[in-house]
Amino acid sequence: MQRAIEQRGAPTVSITVARDITERAKPPRAVFVPFMMGHHFGVPFHSRLQRRIILEALSRLQKVGESGEIYDLPLSWAQARREGIEIERAMGLRH
Amino acid sequence: MMETSKQLHPGLWDTINERYPGSMITKDDYVPLAKLGKPVAESRLAFVSSAGVQPKGTLPFDVAHPVGDYNFRRVPSSSEPSELEIHQLKYPTVGANRDRNVILPIERLQELAREGVIGGLTPNFYSFIGYNMDPERLERTLAEEIAEAVADDGTEIALLAPA
Numbered sequence: 509m510q511r512a513i514e515q516r517g518a519p520t521v522s523i524t525v526a527r528d529i530t531e532r533a534k535p536p537r538a539v540f541v542p543f544m545m546g547h548h549f550g551v552p553f554h555s556r557l558q559r560r561i562i563l564e565a566l567s568r569l570q571k572v573g574e575s576g577e578i579y580d581l582p583l584s585w586a587q588a589r590r591e592g593i594e595i596e597r598a599m600g601l602r603h
Numbered sequence: 604m605m606e607t608s609k610q611l612h613p614g615l616w617d618t619i620n621e622r623y624p625g626s627m628i629t630k631d632d633y634v635p636l637a638k639l640g641k642p643v644a645e646s647r648l649a650f651v652s653s654a655g656v657q658p659k660g661t662l663p664f665d666v667a668h669p670v671g672d673y674n675f676r677r678v679p680s681s682s683e684p685s686e687l688e689i690h691q692l693k694y695p696t697v698g699a700n701r702d703r704n705v706i707l708p709i710e711r712l713q714e715l716a717r718e719g720v721i722g723g724l725t726p727n728f729y730s731f732i733g734y735n736m737d738p739e740r741l742e743r744t745l746a747e748e749i750a751e752a753v754a755d756d757g758t759e760i761a762l763l764a765p766a
Contacts (some may be wrong), residue, residue, distance in 0.1 A: 509652075509741075510651075512742075518649070518754070519637045519760055520763060521762060525610070532630070536636055540610075542609045545766070548766070551702075559703050561708075565663070566763060576633045
C-alpha cells in the first residue's frame with residue numbers, strides 16, 4: 509500500500525508497532541513504536557504523545573535516507589501508560 | 604536473526620504466518636524514495652489506516668469473510684471522532700474505543716493543519732481492514748485503488764498506520 513502511494517510520487521511514512529512485519533514488507537520509510545497492537549499513537553487522551561509521534565514520523569520525510577529504513581522512536585509503553593493514567597486522573601476519569 | 608527484542612509482541616510475523624500461511628506480505632526489493640516537493644508546512648497530508656475505522660452509517664467492513672474485505676472507506680478528514688466507529692477483530696481496541704486518536708489521530712492532524720505545521724489535509728482519509736488473506740490480491744486491487752484515490756485527492760505527503 510505504502511509502496512504504491514510512494515511510487516505515484518508522494519513521500520510516505522508509516523508508524524508501526526510490529527517491526528518484524530515491517531522489515532519484511534519493506535515500506536519506503538517507517539518509524540517503530542514499541543507499543544501494544546492497535547495503539548500506534550499511544551494511550552487515550554495523551555495528546556502530547558499522539559502529536560509527538562506524528563511529528564517524529566513527519567520529520568523522517570525531511571531526512572535523506574535509504575528506502576526501507578525503520579527508525580526506532582525512543583519511547584516506552586510502560587511510561588506511556590503511566591503518563592496516560594496521570595492524565596486520566598487529572599481529567600477526573602480515573603481515581 | 605532480526606532485532607525484535609524491543610517489540611512489545613515479539614515474533615508477530617511468525618505467529619500470523621503460522622496461523623494464516625501465505626497471508627503475510629514479504630518483499631525482496633525496495634521502492635525508490637519519492638522526493639518532498641515542498642516543505643511539510645506547505646504540503647497536503649493524507650492519512651491511510653488499516654484499522655477498520657469508518658464513518659458511522661457506512662456499510663461495516665466484512666470482518667467475518669474468510670479471505671477478508673478488499674474494499675476501503677473514505678473518512679472525511681473534517682470528521683469528529685464521535686462520527687467514527689471501528690469494525691475489525693484483529694487488534695485490541697481498548698484504547699481506541701475511548702479515544703479514536705490512539706489509532707487514527709484525526710484531531711491531532713486537524714490541529715497540526717490549523718497551526719500550519721502541515722500545509723493541510725486531503726478532503727478524505729482512507730481506511731480498510733488489515734485482515735486480508737491474499738497479499739497478491741491486496742496489492743493488485745486494494746493497494747492500487749487506494750493509491751489512485753490518494754493521488755487524486757492531491758496528496759503531497761502520506762502518513763500510514765498499519766494496524
